[in-house]
Amino acid sequence: MSRKLNLHQDAVIKSLNDPVRRQLFEFISQSTQPVGREAAAKAAGISRTLAAYHLDRLATAGLLAVTFARPEGRTGPGAGRTAKLYALAQSEVSVSLPARNYRLLGSLLAQAASADTSGAVLAALHQAARGEGRKLGQGGDGLVPLLDELGYEPEVDEHGEISMRNCPFHQVAQQQTEMVCSMNYELVSGALEGCQLDCGRAELSPQSGRCCIVVHPH
Structure with missing residues (x-):
């Protein structure tokens, strides 16, 4: 067909x-x-x-x-x-064959999670993100290659600090900023644990045109 x-x-x-x-x-x-x-x-x-x-x-x-x-x-x-x-271009472009709409799915799931006043869904999301980050970190070739593969476009300065030029979840983050940023934090923190990098820590540090996460060396 x-x-x-x-x-x-x-x-x-x-x-x-x-x-x-x-x-x-x-x-x-x-x-x-x-x-x-x-x-x-x-x-x-x-x-x-x-x-x-x-x-x-x-x-x-x-x-x-x-x-x-x-x-x-x-x-x-x-x-x-x-x-x-x-x-x-700042606008997100994706092509899927046959057509799939994962962006809409992500948006709907984020809206559903934000509607949960008990906080249970958000806590589960954080736990899942940290666990997934830890698992990915254990099987990768290091933190920077992993972050690049995930779409963060990491950039390391002369002091070893890592900033992210892109948020892989940008479109959903426009609607549910706090939720996506906290999920990013847990995912990257988990990756640090998985890579067994005790020399780094993730921090929420929102900047215009960049992802909200920065990784600082200790």
Whole structure:
């Protein structure tokens, strides 16, 4: 039986199926700042014109967001045209074949848990998250690779502190922020226990554009 994709899903699949576009997308997704065409072209080893073409296709598919800014260090008349910059789109994009709606399921479960005034459901969620984190930590190759695999996009600074550039549960967190953040805390704390890392501790430290969890070294 054939199944039809909607146009948005089709555009996403076609965009990431191309190896050059996938390379450009991965490069930009790992950048902490918007990326210009020249830098993207250099990273992919292609011409600026070809990079521009692929970047615009990724933007059309909704995978990248586009902004315009004047190049740094150039001011006044003759400073040149504003540069077109690309960054990872904030909107969540997922493709499932056949169609599945796990986002809706997560939202409904979160709403049901928040409606429980006894606190029993939330306590069970915390227990399950910590247990799952502990189990994942025991079977992984270390904390940072595990966090990356889970979708947190961890970033380690020079002091060994780990911040998360992405919340894997972003869409549900917009509706049930406190619940999702506390679940994140328990999941990461469990992972620390599973990895047997006594040198680190998780902390709730919400920041704009990042996950609410930070891991501090002792």
